[in-house]
Amino acid sequence: MRILILGTGGMANTHAKNFASIEGVTLAGGVDVDPSRVEAFCAAHNIERGFGSLDAALGWGQFDAVANVTPDSVHYPTTMAALAAGKHVFCEKPLATDHARAMEMTETAERLGLVNMVNLTYRNVAQLQKAREIVQSGQVGTVKHFEASYLQSWLVSRAWGDWRTESQWLWRLSKKHGSNGVLGDIGVHILDFAAYGAGSDFSKVFCRLETFDKAPGNKIGEYDLDANDSFAMTAQLENGALGVVHASRWATGHFNELRLRVYGELGSIEVQHRHDWSRLYTCLGQDAETGTWTEVEVDPVPTNYERFIDACRQGQNLEPSFRHATNIQKVLDMATVTDRERAEHAV
Template sequence: MRLLVLGTGMMAKSQVAGFLAIDGVEVVGAVDTDRTRLDEFADHFNIEKRFGTLDEAIAWGRFDAATNVTPDRVHHATSLALIAAGKHVFCEKPLAENYAHALEMTEAAEVAGVINMVNLTYRNVAPLQRAREMVLSGELGTIKHVEASYLQSWLVSRAWGDWRTESRWLWRLSTGHGSNGVLGDVGIHILDFAAYGAATDIDHVFARLKTFNKAPGGQIGEYMLDANDSFTMSVDFANGALGVIHATRWATGHLNELKLRIYGEKGSLEVIHRPNGSDLRGCFGEDIESATWRDIDVLPVLTNYQRFAEAVRTGKQDDPTFRHAANLQKVIDLAIVSEKERREFNLLAADTPESTVGGQEPESKGDEQGPALALVV
C-alpha cells in the first residue's frame, strides 16, 4: 500500500510510526499547509514527496490510500476529495463535525467502493476485543447494565502540556475553533468503547453537558472557552440493557483512563485501559456469591493500522467503518440537542440528520414522566 499522509501534526507522527511497522506499507507523500511543520515531519520519516495542498497531491496521484489527520472541521471536504479521486481513506476521529457531513462522507465512500475506516484507537485494546467475544458467546447471559467512563486530567495537570498557553489544547476548548468539547473529542471513543464492548447499539440517550469557567471572561486570546468540559449520559441499548456513560477533563488523578463494566445475568466483566496498560477482569460462577473478581488473560489483537492495510490489500472492508462512526456522531449530535432543549424528543432515524444539524428543531412532545431522547442507530 502506497500511503499519503494528510496533516502532519502530533497524531500523524503516531499513525505513521504504526503504518511503517507493517510489511508492504510505504509512506510516499505528505501534505500540510504549514511548510515548516511539513518539512520537519517529512525529514523525520524520510518522505520525499511534499505538498502544500491536497489538490497538488491528488494531481500527482501516485498513492493508493490516504490517512486523514487534519483538524476535525477539515475531515469532510478533504475526505470527499480523496474519495472522488478513488483513494481509500483512513480518517481520524471524529469522522466529521456533525452527522449530516458524516453521512455524506459515508455514502460517498460506499458508492465509490473505496475502503473507508475511522481511527477509533481503543479498538486496539485487546481486553475490549476479548470482552466483546465473551458477550457474543453468551458467557455473561443477558446484559442488564453497562457503565462506561473516560477520565482525563489535563485541565488540572500539566502532564500533557499547558493548555493555558498551547494552541493544540486551547482549540479543543473553543466551539469557534471547531471543537464540540469533551463530548466531540473523546465522547466518540467512550461511546464506541461501551457499545462495541457490550456488543450492542445505543438506542436512546439523554445527556447533560457542562462547561466550567477556566479564565477571566471565559476567554484566552482568540479562544472563547465555551466548549463542554464534562458530560453525562443515561442510555438504553438495543439489547434492552440500561447504561451510564460519562467523560470529563477534570478527573484529577486520571491522566487518560477508559473503564467499561458490563453486568449480565450469568457474570460481569470490567475493562480498564490506562497509558501504562490494559486489564480485563471477570466475576462468574461461584465467585458471584463472594463478589470475587479474577484477571482474565487475553491475546494480542491487530491494530486499526494493520486492518486498514489488509483491507486495502484484499479489497475487503473492515471495521470501524465510516457508517459506524457516522452513527456515533448521530448520538453526539442528539446529546447536544438533549442538553439544549431539556425535554423529550421523538426522532425517527430518517429524520435525524435534518432535524439535528439542518437548522430545524425536531418534533417534540411534552411528557410528565420527564425528559428523554429517542434514537435508533
C-alpha cells in the same frame, strides 16, 4: 501500498510510525499548510515528498490511500476530496462534526467502492476485544446494566503540555475552531468503547453538558473557551441494558483512562485501560455467588492501522467503518439535543 499522511500534528506521528512498521507499506507523502512543519515531519519519518495542500498532493496522485489526521472540522472537505480522487481513506475520529456530513461521507465511500475506516483507537485494546467476545458468547447472560467512563486531567495538569499557551490544546476548547468539546472529542471513543464491549448499539440517550470557567472572560487570544468540558449521560442499548456514560477533562489524577463495566444476569466483565496498561476482569459462573473477580490474560490483536492495510489489499471494508462512526455521530448529535431540551430522545 503507498500512504499519504494528511496533517502533521501530534497524532500524525503515531499514524506515520504505525503505517511505516507494516511490511510493504511506504509513506509516500505528507501534507500540511505550514511548509516548515511538513518539511520537518517528512524528514523525521523518511517520507518521500511533502505538500502544502491536499490539492497539490492529489494532483501528484502517486499513492493509494490517505490517513486523514486533520482537525475535526476539516475531516469532511478533505475526505470528500480524497474519495473523489479514488483514494481509500483512514480518518481520525470523529468522522465529521455532525451526522449529516458523516452520512454523506459514508454514502460516497460506499458508492465508490472505496475502503473507509475511522481510527477509533481503543479497538486496539485486546482486553476490550476479549470482553466483547465473552459478552457475545453468552457467558454473562442477558446484559442488564453498564457503566462507562473516559477521564482525562489535562485541564488541571501539564503532563500533556500547557493548554493555556499551546494551540494544539486550545482549539479543542473552542467551538469556532471546530471543537465539539469533550462530547465530540473523547465522547466518540467512550461511546464506541461501551457499545462495542456490551455488544449492542445505543437506542436512547439523555445527556447533560457542562463548560466550566477557565480564564478571564473564558477567552485566550483568538480562542473562545466555550466547548464543553464534561458530560454525563444516561443511555439504553438496543439489547435493553440501561447504563451511564460520563467523561471529563477535569479528572484530577487520571491522565487518560477508560473504564467499562457490563453486568449480565449470569456474570459481569470489567475493562480498564490507561495510557500505560490495560486489564480485563471477569466474574462468571460460580464466582458470581461469591463476588470473586479474576484477571484475564489476553493476546495482542491487530491494530486499526494493520487492519486498514489488510482491507485495502483485500478490497473489503473492515470495522470500524465510516457507517459505524456515522451511527456514533448520530448519538453525539442527539446528546446535544437532549442537553438543550432537557429530555430523553430515541436514537
